[in-house]
Amino acid sequence: MALKDIIGHEKAVKILKGFISRERIPHALLFAGDDGIGKRLTALNFAKTLNCDGKDGGGLFAGAEAEGADSEQTDCCDACPTCHKIDKNSHPDFFDLSPEGDGGQITVSVIRQLEESMAYKAFEGKWKVAVIDHADRLNQSAANAFLQTLEEPFENSIFILISSRPELILDTIRSRCQRISFSPLPAEIMSSFLMGEIDDIDRNQSLLLSLLSGGRLGYALNEDLLLQRDRSFEVLEQMLMADESGLWQDKAEMEEWFDWAQLWLRDIAVEKATGRRDFLINRDREKDITRIAERTVLPDVLKLARELYNIRSRLQFNLNKQLTYNYSSLLIRKRLGRSDVRAQ
Ligand SMILES: [Zn+2]
Structure with a gap:
C-alpha cells in the first residue's frame, strides 16, 4: 500500500x-x-x-x-x-x-x-x-x-x-x-471500507464490527473480535451465576474482559435509559442485553461501571486473578442480579 x-x-x-x-x-x-x-x-x-x-x-x-x-x-x-x-x-x-x-x-x-x-x-x-x-x-x-x-x-x-x-x-x-x-474512524466510513475488504459481510455486520472496534481498523480486521466479545459476555453471565469457570487464563485476558465489560454495561445502561435498539453497540445481542437490563436499575448499572473501571485501572499492579474474579463477580451479582426489580 x-x-x-x-x-x-x-x-x-x-x-x-x-x-x-x-x-x-x-x-x-x-x-x-x-x-x-x-x-x-x-x-x-x-x-x-x-x-x-x-x-x-x-x-x-x-x-x-x-x-x-x-x-x-x-x-x-x-x-x-x-x-x-x-x-x-x-x-x-x-x-x-x-x-x-x-x-x-x-x-x-x-x-x-x-x-x-x-x-x-x-x-x-x-x-x-x-x-x-x-x-x-x-x-x-x-x-x-x-x-x-x-x-x-x-x-x-x-x-x-x-x-x-x-x-x-x-x-x-x-x-x-x-x-x-490520529482519531478513530467514523463508523460509517469504516463500515463501507470493511464491506469492500471482507467477503460475505453485510451492512449490519460491518457496522457492528466498526462500532465494536471503537473506530480502530486494526481491531475491526481482527478475526477474533466477535469471538472475544461473545466470550466476554459468557464470563459476565458466569459471574452472575457465581460460576467460577469463567476465570481468565492470564493477565491479558483479564484486562480485555474489563474493557469488554464496559461495553456491555454501556449497552445495558442505554437499554434502560432509552429502550432503543438502534442505540446499542451490541445490537445483535439485544435479547441478552434486555434480559439483564430487566433485572436491574440504571443507577446500579452506572455504579457497577465505575466500580469495574476502578478495578481495571489497578490491574497494572498485578492484582491476583482469582481474587479479582471473585470480587468482580460479587459486584456484578449485587448490581445486576437483583431479584426484587425483576417484576418492574
Ligand atoms: Zn517505491
Whole structure:
C-alpha cells in the first residue's frame, strides 16, 4: 500500500505530504492516537515515500515542489525494491522498534544500538527512518539516552515515535517532536471500507464490527473480535451465576474482559435509559442485553461501571486473578442480579 491507501487519516497524511513538498522533514515526529488505528501503517508508508526509488527514478523531492503536495511524487510507488524492503523490514536504513513482550519496556541498550545505526550515512536510501512503537515504554535511562539524540539530530534522519499514551512520554522528549494526532474512524466510513475488504459481510455486520472496534481498523480486521466479545459476555453471565469457570487464563485476558465489560454495561445502561435498539453497540445481542437490563436499575448499572473501571485501572499492579474474579463477580451479582426489580 501507499499513503493514498491510508483510510480516514487524510489530515495526518496531508501534513506528511506537506513536509515532503516543502522539503522540510522534521527530525522527530510523534504519532499519537488509540492502538490499532493506523499510526504504524502510516509511519511505514511515510518511510517508503521518503526513500522510494520509483516514479522513473525521481525519488524524494524531484518534481514534488512543482507538482504540489498532492502529486504522486509525495507518495511511494509501492513497487520498487526499496518500497518492498521497507515493507518487509529488511531495508538497511529503516528501523522498526517496539518493546519485547506484553508490558515490556524499551531499554537503553536498544536505544544505544539504534543511535549507532542512525549515525551512519544512509546506505541505500536517502533518509534513515526509525519507527519507535509504544514510545511511552522507553524506560527511564532509555528515555534519557534518546533525549540526547533528539538534542543533536543526525543529518537526513527521522524518528517517528508512536504512542496511544503520549502523556506518559517525557515532556522533554515530547516537546522536541512534532505531534500528529490520529482519531478513530467514523463508523460509517469504516463500515463501507470493511464491506469492500471482507467477503460475505453485510451492512449490519460491518457496522457492528466498526462500532465494536471503537473506530480502530486494526481491531475491526481482527478475526477474533466477535469471538472475544461473545466470550466476554459468557464470563459476565458466569459471574452472575457465581460460576467460577469463567476465570481468565492470564493477565491479558483479564484486562480485555474489563474493557469488554464496559461495553456491555454501556449497552445495558442505554437499554434502560432509552429502550432503543438502534442505540446499542451490541445490537445483535439485544435479547441478552434486555434480559439483564430487566433485572436491574440504571443507577446500579452506572455504579457497577465505575466500580469495574476502578478495578481495571489497578490491574497494572498485578492484582491476583482469582481474587479479582471473585470480587468482580460479587459486584456484578449485587448490581445486576437483583431479584426484587425483576417484576418492574
Ligand atoms: Zn517505491
